[in-house]
Amino acid sequence: MSTTTAPRLKTSAMIASFADPGQRTASAPFGHALNRLAETDERVVGLSADLAKYTDMHIFRDAHPDRFFQMGMAEQLLFGAAAGMAEVGLVPFASTYSVFATRRAYDFVCLDIAEPKLNVNIVGGLPGLTTGYGPSHQATEDMAIFRAMPNLTIVDPCDSVDIEQAVPQLAAAEGPTYLRLLRGKVPTVLDDYDYTFELGKAKVIRPGADVVFVSSGLMTMRALQAAEELATHKIDVAVVHAPTIKPFDEETVLREIDTPRVAFTLENHTVVGGLFETVASALVRRGVGGRVTPIGLPDAFLDAGALPTLHERYGLATSAIVQKVLGELR
Incomplete structure (x- = not known):
C-alpha cells in the first residue's frame, strides 16, 4: 500500500510570489511599465538601495543604465538623492523594501520630499504579508506610518493591471507618491x-x-x-x-x-x-x-x-x- 503526502512548504524567499498555482501572471509589471514610461519621458530616472533585482527595478536599469543610480544600503541617501533630482526637474522612482522606506527613512521622506511637495515616487517592495521572513521584512504597518504624512499619495494595487496603469499616473501626479509594490510574477486579475x-x-x-x-x-x-x-x-x-x-x-x-x-x-x-x-x-x-x-x-x-x-x-x-x-x- 502506497501513500502520498503533500510537499512540505518552505519558508518563503523574499522573491516569493503570492499567486495561486496555475493563475495567470505578468512578470515584473512595474519594471516594464517604468521602462515604457522612460521611453516617452526622458525625465524619468530610477534609483535603488541595493535591491534593484528584488523590486523589479533591474528591468529599467538594464534598459537605461545611464538613468539608473545604485545608492547602496543607505535608504536616507536614496531618498535625499531622489529629492535633489526632483528639484532639478527629473521624475525619480526610488525603490527599496517598504520596511526600510517607512521605518528607516521616514524623516528624510517627510522633510526632503513631502514638505516641499516634490515629484518623487517611492516604490516599496514586500508590503504587508508578502514575504515569510518575519517582522524585519514584513511591512504590516507601512500605510499607517505614511498616511499621517501630509502631501503623500498612497496606492495599494491589486495586480499587474493596476501596477501597469498606475505608473504613468503616479509620475504625472503632483507631489510625492508611495506605491505598495507587488513584484516578480504578479497575478493578472482585473482585466476580466x-x-x-x-x-x-x-x-x-x-x-x-x-x-x-x-x-x-x-x-x-x-x-x-x-x-x-x-x-x-x-x-x-x-x-x-x-x-x-x-x-x-x-x-x-x-x-x-x-x-x-x-x-x-x-x-x-x-x-x-x-x-x-x-x-x-x-x-x-x-x-x-x-x-x-x-x-x-x-x-x-x-x-x-x-x-x-x-x-x-x-x-x-x-x-x-x-x-x-x-x-x-x-
Whole structure:
C-alpha cells in the first residue's frame, strides 16, 4: 500500500510570489511599465538601495543604465538623492523594501520630499504579508506610518493591471507618491472586469445584493475569489476596489456601504491605521451609520514561515474570508 503526502512548504524567499498555482501572471509589471514610461519621458530616472533585482527595478536599469543610480544600503541617501533630482526637474522612482522606506527613512521622506511637495515616487517592495521572513521584512504597518504624512499619495494595487496603469499616473501626479509594490510574477486579475485604474478613485468591480467588500491591494483578488465561493452559499457579494488609500474616494465607498448590506473591509495590512480605519473615520465624519467588519492583519508582529500557511493563519486566505463572512451572517 502506497501513500502520498503533500510537499512540505518552505519558508518563503523574499522573491516569493503570492499567486495561486496555475493563475495567470505578468512578470515584473512595474519594471516594464517604468521602462515604457522612460521611453516617452526622458525625465524619468530610477534609483535603488541595493535591491534593484528584488523590486523589479533591474528591468529599467538594464534598459537605461545611464538613468539608473545604485545608492547602496543607505535608504536616507536614496531618498535625499531622489529629492535633489526632483528639484532639478527629473521624475525619480526610488525603490527599496517598504520596511526600510517607512521605518528607516521616514524623516528624510517627510522633510526632503513631502514638505516641499516634490515629484518623487517611492516604490516599496514586500508590503504587508508578502514575504515569510518575519517582522524585519514584513511591512504590516507601512500605510499607517505614511498616511499621517501630509502631501503623500498612497496606492495599494491589486495586480499587474493596476501596477501597469498606475505608473504613468503616479509620475504625472503632483507631489510625492508611495506605491505598495507587488513584484516578480504578479497575478493578472482585473482585466476580466470592466476596470481601469484612476488615481484617487475607487471602483465597483462586482455587484452584489447581500454583502459588500471594500478592498485594496492583493486582497481585492482574494475578495473576488471569496465572492465566487460565497455565491455557492447563495450569498451575493459586491466588491469595491479602493487602490488609492490617500487621497481616499469617500464618495464611492460610502455610497456602497450606506445600504442594508453587510460590509467588510479587506486589506493586506494591520487593521490599525490602514484601509479599515480610513473607511471608519469617513463614516463617522459623514454621519453614516452601520457596522463595518475588518478583515486584515492583527496588531502584532507576525511569524516567519511559508506564505500560504501565514495567509491562512492570519486570515488573508480566501477560505478564511469565506468562513469569516459566514460566521458574521449566522
